[in-house]
Amino acid sequence: CNACHVVCSPCRDKLKATGKCHACGVATGGYSRCHVMERLVESIRIQCPNAAHGCTVRPAYYDKHNHSQTCVHAPCHCPSEACGFIGSMAALLDHCSGVHxxxxxxxxxxxxxxxxxxxxxxxxxxxxxxxxxxxxxxxxxxxxxxxxxxxxxxxxxxxxxxxxxxxxxxxxxxxxxxxxxxxxxxxxxxxxxxxxxxxxxxxxxxxxxxxxxxxxxxxxxxxxxxxxxxxxxxxxxxxxxxxxxxxxxxxxxxxxxxxxx
CATH class of the missing domain: 2.60.210 (Apoptosis, Tumor Necrosis Factor Receptor Associated Protein 2; Chain A)
Structure with a gap:
């Protein structure tokens, strides 16, 4: 409802026929922005796909793609055909100078x-x-x-x-x-x-x-x-x-x- 009262999905299905909010009785229907759910979605954090390569950032679940497109720890590969090293750009440079x-x-x-x-x-x-x-x-x-x-x-x-x-x-x-x-x-x-x-x-x-x-x-x-x-x-x-x-x-x-x- 407009007051941002929320219910779980099963209860929402049961109360749908009443057309009213279970907490305040205000008529429901249409779209209303819910700040409570927005804060909930923002609080869901996940591990960066490049955590194994040194990234400690935990982006919001919905922002996973945007973060992965700019993450400085995204891996690069060693140019040697006989080497299977994969790591961040900084790690690759250290590898090339130190190992090769x-x-x-x-x-x-x-x-x-x-x-x-x-x-x-x-x-x-x-x-x-x-x-x-x-x-x-x-x-x-x-x-x-x-x-x-x-x-x-x-x-x-x-x-x-x-x-x-x-x-x-x-x-x-x-x-x-x-x-x-x-x-x-x-x-x-x-x-x-x-x-x-x-x-x-x-x-x-x-x-x-x-x-x-x-x-x-x-x-x-x-x-x-x-x-x-x-x-x-x-x-x-x-x-x-x-x-x-x-x-x-x-x-x-x-x-x-x-x-x-």
Missing amino acids: SWPCFKGKMTTTAALNASTSSTCTMVFNFLLADHTIDGQSSTSTASRQYLFLLNVARQPLGRAISVLCIHPHATTAGSGSHGPSWNEMIFELSYQGYVKSRPCNGDQVIEHYQKSRFGAACTDLSNGLPSPDSCYQFMVPDSVVADSDKDAIMVTVLIFIN
């Missing part, structure tokens, strides 16, 4: 609109990870406005050089227009550049004096649940062996510029 000893770089970025940051990374012939801490409007890194992005720079040997492809690893990976809360491929723009051989003239039979190359491309987003995407589906930044300096034979230094809309 893959290179991991970290950087902090601050902007009011799009993320626009530059860093130099020495990429070896394995998986290379870049963790970008994005703080909006210059707030502290502990602010709720701070977001983290994890990128995988995959360096693979090719017959005439090496290819670098980039992936954004995110537990809520999505494609444009899917309605998920994760970043989409058209939001993540990468710019890679490589410079080598800065010499005044050719020497020791080497004809290259200076080489510079740059590419800007969209980076795909994935939680790696289906493994690494096919190399053919990702843009590959090709660095020919003929322009790689002797000091870069084992690991090349590339400059990374990230744009996040």
Whole structure:
């Protein structure tokens, strides 16, 4: 009734024929908002599906889906085919650096609109990870406005050089227009550049004096649940062996510029 008197379902069926509230006698019928039931529904809390990965939040039952779409503890998968590790983005980074000893770089970025940051990374012939801490409007890194992005720079040997492809690893990976809360491929723009051989003239039979190359491309987003995407589906930044300096034979230094809309 309008006074928010409530009864259980069996009693409600028995009293329906009377058309009146059992407590105050006011006529019932139609729809009336019931604050008592709203508070009851809000009080029903459940465990987050990602509790096993470290989430301690207990969302309201009706809000389970919304929470799962933004939970920072949602799992990502290890990119190694022989490894079955599954964990949060932070746990994955610790796993990759601690267990596999893959290179991991970290950087902090601050902007009011799009993320626009530059860093130099020495990429070896394995998986290379870049963790970008994005703080909006210059707030502290502990602010709720701070977001983290994890990128995988995959360096693979090719017959005439090496290819670098980039992936954004995110537990809520999505494609444009899917309605998920994760970043989409058209939001993540990468710019890679490589410079080598800065010499005044050719020497020791080497004809290259200076080489510079740059590419800007969209980076795909994935939680790696289906493994690494096919190399053919990702843009590959090709660095020919003929322009790689002797000091870069084992690991090349590339400059990374990230744009996040």
